[in-house]
Amino acid sequence: MSEEYGEDTPQTLISHLLELRNRLLKAVIAVLVVFLCLFYFSRELYTLVARPLMDAMPVGTQMIATGVAAPFLAPFKLTLYLSIFGAMPFILHQAWAFVAPGLYKHEKRLAVPLLASSVLLFYAGAAFAYFVVFPLMFKFFTTVAPEGVAVTTDISSYLDFVLALFLAFGVAFELPIAIVLLVITGITTVEKLAASRAYVVVGCFVIGMLLTPPDIVSQTLLAVPMWLLFEVGLIFGRLVRRQQVERQEQEAADQRD
Numbered sequence: 144m145s146e147e148y149g150e151d152t153p154q155t156l157i158s159h160l161l162e163l164r165n166r167l168l169k170a171v172i173a174v175l176v177v178f179l180c181l182f183y184f185s186r187e188l189y190t191l192v193a194r195p196l197m198d199a200m201p202v203g204t205q206m207i208a209t210g211v212a213a214p215f216l217a218p219f220k221l222t223l224y225l226s227i228f229g230a231m232p233f234i235l236h237q238a239w240a241f242v243a244p245g246l247y248k249h250e251k252r253l254a255v256p257l258l259a260s261s262v263l264l265f266y267a268g269a270a271f272a273y274f275v276v277f278p279l280m281f282k283f284f285t286t287v288a289p290e291g292v293a294v295t296t297d298i299s300s301y302l303d304f305v306l307a308l309f310l311a312f313g314v315a316f317e318l319p320i321a322i323v324l325l326v327i328t329g330i331t332t333v334e335k336l337a338a339s340r341a342y343v344v345v346g347c348f349v350i351g352m353l354l355t356p357p358d359i360v361s362q363t364l365l366a367v368p369m370w371l372l373f374e375v376g377l378i379f380g381r382l383v384r385r386q387q388v389e390r391q392e393q394e395a396a397d398q399r400d
Contacts, residue, residue, distance in 0.1 A: 166237040173233045178226035185218035195277035268316030269309045322376030333380045
């Protein structure tokens with residue numbers, strides 16, 4: 144048996160590596176296809192992303208490009224990131240297809256909703272940042288400029304700033320998924336998390352204070368959704384835990400029979 148194992152293992156490893164390569168290649172091709180479709184509209188896409196700031200800037204001012212290649216590189220970079228975000232469902236599908244054969248049936252039933260929910264929540268966080276937080280944030284930033292200082296933001300600096308915020312809000316909206324995973328893995332329980340609700344609420348407002356301008360409205364606009372997402376995570380955590388207990392009881396009953 145050891146000889147068979149020694150012969151089969153290299154072949155199995157090579158087949159897995161080949162499958163991983165093919166999955167990665169498909170993901171890269173998907174990103175490239177989306178990029179090619181979007182690149183023609185790269186300038187319009189940048190204008191769309193910059194709209195919250197441009198709407199808040201004083202009349203007669205505009206954004207500037209301090210780098211020689213910035214007028215090309217900034218829209219190019221934005222289009223590349225949007226291509227990755229747009230192709231994310233397909234990328235996650237390839238990741239799922241690679242790991243699914245090694246999962247149990249109940250794990251497969253749970254993994255698919257988690258993957259789909261994580262993508263939707265990330266998109267929701269980015270949309271919330273763009274439509275709700277950005278207008279308030281940039282209006283505040285442009286109105287507190289000292290007298291005699293013209294607000295002329297560099298396009299590359301602006302892009303780096305908003306991409307970081309998109310990522311921050313997207314990750315923040317993954318809170319329900321994080322709670323469900325913590326409960327599934329047994330790291331903590333729903334009861335312990337619920338007992339720490341007061342600390343979570345304070346933490347949400349602290350995060351809101353760090354990620355938004357120093358005014359109570361902007362902080363509340365991030366803190367309240369995060370708190371609500373925490374409560375949603377507790378609800379789903381209870382449901383998942385209940386399913387785990389029922390499955391374990393069913394398995395124990397089957398073994399007795």
